[in-house]
Amino acid sequence: MANAASGMAVHDDCKLKFLELKAKRTYRFIVYKIEEKQKQVIVEKLGEPAQGYEDFTASLPADECRYAVYDFEFMTEGNVPKSRIFFIAWSPDTSKVRSKMIYASSKDRFKRELDGIQVELQATDPTEIGLDVIKSRAN
Incomplete structure (x- = not known):
């Protein structure tokens, strides 16, 4: 199951929780972490x-x-409620280089596991994922 480039497997829970968010709106957001020791x-x-x-x-x-x-739920100009599922790759400048490399090399494979992502953002500091940025990318 692990990707040769990064060696990271994706825990089943990651996909299950994402499906619950997408289909049932059980969660507003999910934060995922790479466990290096478990390689997943x-x-x-x-x-x-x-x-x-x-x-x-x-x-x-x-x-x-x-x-x-x-x-992200929002109203269109015609007052129609809509939502967009954002995938955010959070890689702050202050994080370790090794960590940034592992996350970067595993991102595409992990994102493919989550079927239904509509918008992708890469962020290195909080201003890059400000609410104004999210709103502008949602439409």
Whole structure:
């Protein structure tokens, strides 16, 4: 199952929780972490449906890489409720080089496991995933 380039497997829970977010709206967001010792991607944190975007950004560590999925709900100009599922590759400048390399080399394979992602963002600091950025990319 592991990818030759990165050697990271994807824990079944990652896909199951994503499907719950996508189909049932069970979660607002999911933060994923690579467990280097186990050589796999695992679910680190689940955001409740009532939690907002600030709760999501606060759950990303300031100096460690993560993958995250956020279910962004918004109103169109015609007042139609819509949502977009964002995939965010969080790779802060302050994180370790090795960590950045592992996350970068595993990203595409991991993202392919999550069927239904509509928008992808790569971020190295909080301004790159500000709510204004999310809103502009959602349409």
